[in-house]
Amino acid sequence: GEEIPGDCIRTLITFPVTSAMDKLDKSIEEIIDDEKKTTPSRGRGGGRGRGGRNRRAKEGRVHPYKSSGNNRTGGGRKGPRNLKVGGSSNVKSVAGSIAKTTRESEAPTVLAIGVDAINQAVKAITIARIYLEENNVDLRAQTDFEDLKGFKTTTRLFKASQKPRGPKIDKDDLCVKSGSDHFKVAGAIAARVRDGLSVGIYAKGSEAVSTMVKSVTVARNYLDEDNLDLTYAPTFIEIESTRGEDTISSTYIKLTLLTHQL
Helix, strand or coil, X not given: CCCCCCCCCXXXXXXXXCCCCECCCCCHHHHHHHHHHHCCCCCCCCXXXXXXXXXXXXXCCCCCCECCCXXXXXXXXXXXXXXXXXXXXXXXXXXXXXXXXXXXXXXXXEXXXXXXXXXXXXXXXXXXXXXXXXXXXXXXXXXXXXXXXXXXXXXXXXXXXXXXXXXXXXXXXXXXXXXXXXXXXXXXXXXXXXXXXXXXXXXXCHHHHHXXXXXXXXXXXXXXXXXXXXXXXXXXXXXXXEECCEEEEEEEEEEEEEEEEC
């Protein structure tokens, strides 16, 4: 998608529009510098190195939400329905399938390969959350990468009975661009979680959204040693930028991150 030049955000409005505020964001680099000044040294992300392997499953983990079955790709024969999403998939149709399956049984698992497919998958999950509002059901998501060097993903969805706080404007939200380093973003996420702070992260466009999702997966790796894990709830937000005398509005995806003890 088209990138807004300069600061990643000028005015941020929740979807539906509820409020606006100017100059909310710091850059990722500024946030990393701030964390280094205030957080005891734990290494770059406070966790594992930059290996391409995905996070390892731990025995006896208890998830706070209703599990949708298998926790890992290639697990037992029985499990939730798998929905495959491609880069050209109709997001509303996929969202409808997610919502229908969730209403009838358990939330499905969403499979996507490539940045375009990941972007469509996250959009579909976001729309499915809207569809499920009338049923008083919400979704949480966890995305695993087969290899952190690539973009082959398995996103497990979990039913939840309560929504997290509505998407709100937060000056500390992280804005991810297509060129952002997912290890740096993950380090900032992990540091904030350890400090007990809320974390929101948002992006626009296939590459940026995929980097954002991968950052959350890496942050989960970093938080393993703290016996903490993350799920996310995606929401659409509108960002307004001023170019000359024109005000341009663009739709971004924001992930509200939720922490739970393992």
